[in-house]
Amino acid sequence: MTATTTDPPVPGDLRMARALGPVLLASAVGLLPFTVFSTFLVPIAEEAGSGVAALGSLRGLGGLAALAVGAAVAPLLDRLPKRHVAAAGLALLGLSSLLGATGHFVAWVAFALLVGAGTSVLAPATAAMAADRFGDGPAAGRAATLVTATQSLTAMLAAPLVAAPALLWGWQGDLVAVSVISFALAALFRARRGPVLAPRPRIGYLESLRALGSVPGAVPLLAVALLRTAAFMGYLSYLAAFYGERFSLSPGVFALVWTLSGGSFFVGNLFAGRFTNAAAEGRRTERVMVVCLVVALGAVVGFYFAPTLPLALALTVLLGAGHAGVAACVTTLLVRRCGPLRGSALGINAAGMSLGVFVGSALGGLGLGLAGYPGTAAVLGGLTLAAVVSASRVRSVASV
Numbered sequence: 001m002t003a004t005t006t007d008p009p010v011p012g013d014l015r016m017a018r019a020l021g022p023v024l025l026a027s028a029v030g031l032l033p034f035t036v037f038s039t040f041l042v043p044i045a046e047e048a049g050s051g052v053a054a055l056g057s058l059r060g061l062g063g064l065a066a067l068a069v070g071a072a073v074a075p076l077l078d079r080l081p082k083r084h085v086a087a088a089g090l091a092l093l094g095l096s097s098l099l100g101a102t103g104h105f106v107a108w109v110a111f112a113l114l115v116g117a118g119t120s121v122l123a124p125a126t127a128a129m130a131a132d133r134f135g136d137g138p139a140a141g142r143a144a145t146l147v148t149a150t151q152s153l154t155a156m157l158a159a160p161l162v163a164a165p166a167l168l169w170g171w172q173g174d175l176v177a178v179s180v181i182s183f184a185l186a187a188l189f190r191a192r193r194g195p196v197l198a199p200r201p202r203i204g205y206l207e208s209l210r211a212l213g214s215v216p217g218a219v220p221l222l223a224v225a226l227l228r229t230a231a232f233m234g235y236l237s238y239l240a241a242f243y244g245e246r247f248s249l250s251p252g253v254f255a256l257v258w259t260l261s262g263g264s265f266f267v268g269n270l271f272a273g274r275f276t277n278a279a280a281e282g283r284r285t286e287r288v289m290v291v292c293l294v295v296a297l298g299a300v301v302g303f304y305f306a307p308t309l310p311l312a313l314a315l316t317v318l319l320g321a322g323h324a325g326v327a328a329c330v331t332t333l334l335v336r337r338c339g340p341l342r343g344s345a346l347g348i349n350a351a352g353m354s355l356g357v358f359v360g361s362a363l364g365g366l367g368l369g370l371a372g373y374p375g376t377a378a379v380l381g382g383l384t385l386a387a388v389v390s391a392s393r394v395r396s397v398a399s400v
Helices: 013-019 021-029 032-039 041-048 052-056 058-076 082-101 105-132 138-191 205-213 218-237 239-247 251-276 284-303 309-399
Strands: none
Touching: 013 021, 013 138, 021 082, 021 105, 021 138, 032 041, 032 058, 032 082, 032 105, 032 138, 041 052, 041 105, 052 058, 058 105, 058 309, 082 105, 082 138, 105 138, 105 309, 138 251, 138 309, 205 218, 205 309, 218 239, 218 284, 218 309, 239 251, 239 309, 251 284, 251 309, 284 309
């Protein structure tokens, strides 16, 4: 649904953040269980009597659960109150954290499955809730991108935030705290009243998919999200290995590079969301998306041939900011074009990005195995180029 010139101005970030406080907190909490799991993987493996590799692989199991549940539930997100869907996702996260705190291997298997399932419905539900709070114009798109910016900020800061309290109560205490916060937010969302919206038709599962496919540009937008995620996650999967091999960076020093990448993604997501929703001009978001993809394409190809560390770091910043800009544009366009189907669209988008994580890691590793880092550059560059083609299709549809 495209905004018109009669849309009200978009509120400032602080004002919008205050209005969306519980929603933003819920979107951040969704990232915490796996952050605790990854940060304390070694002591957790010792407690569970398992190897680090075996236990760490459970995160992939969570990704598969996110893909399966997200794809199955997405078309139903607009048939239920989104605050209730978010409450259900938070309850799954609370239960998973309690199970993980027991420390048993079987409990960790359940933890991974429940976290994957919970986040697959929580993330699109919170983004759609934020958009619904501000209607259908630019403010709705800005609200949804503020949720994704909060998630990227949480991803960057979560590790030190969970490490500090663990000095007092250990990783089990972290999980119990996450559980308490999750259940408290679930109760809040379950009890509160949502915004008053126009009546929406209740259509079936397959009808939801067909209706979403008829929204102008929705299919190529979802393709952009999948391809972009695959390219970026393939790059992140081998980032530490590249910096260690090419520039001999130790893991401790590389942590600063990771923070630099995460910081650039947060800033890019925040400002791209603000810029593309600052006005009701219809073509701005499509143009920004294509420009960001072209920047990401040049950066990913140049990165693997960078002869110096400063140049590699600069390209890391460009890659993070470019992909963040694309992510913000996709969210904005899905929210503003899909209208009453925005929950379904964001749910399918989340499932597609879960698939992109696996595709990117697998194809990036294949390129690395066949032709070294030039092979990785070729594969990831190809994925990004395919995303540029899909983004161009979004523009041509918009102009019809």
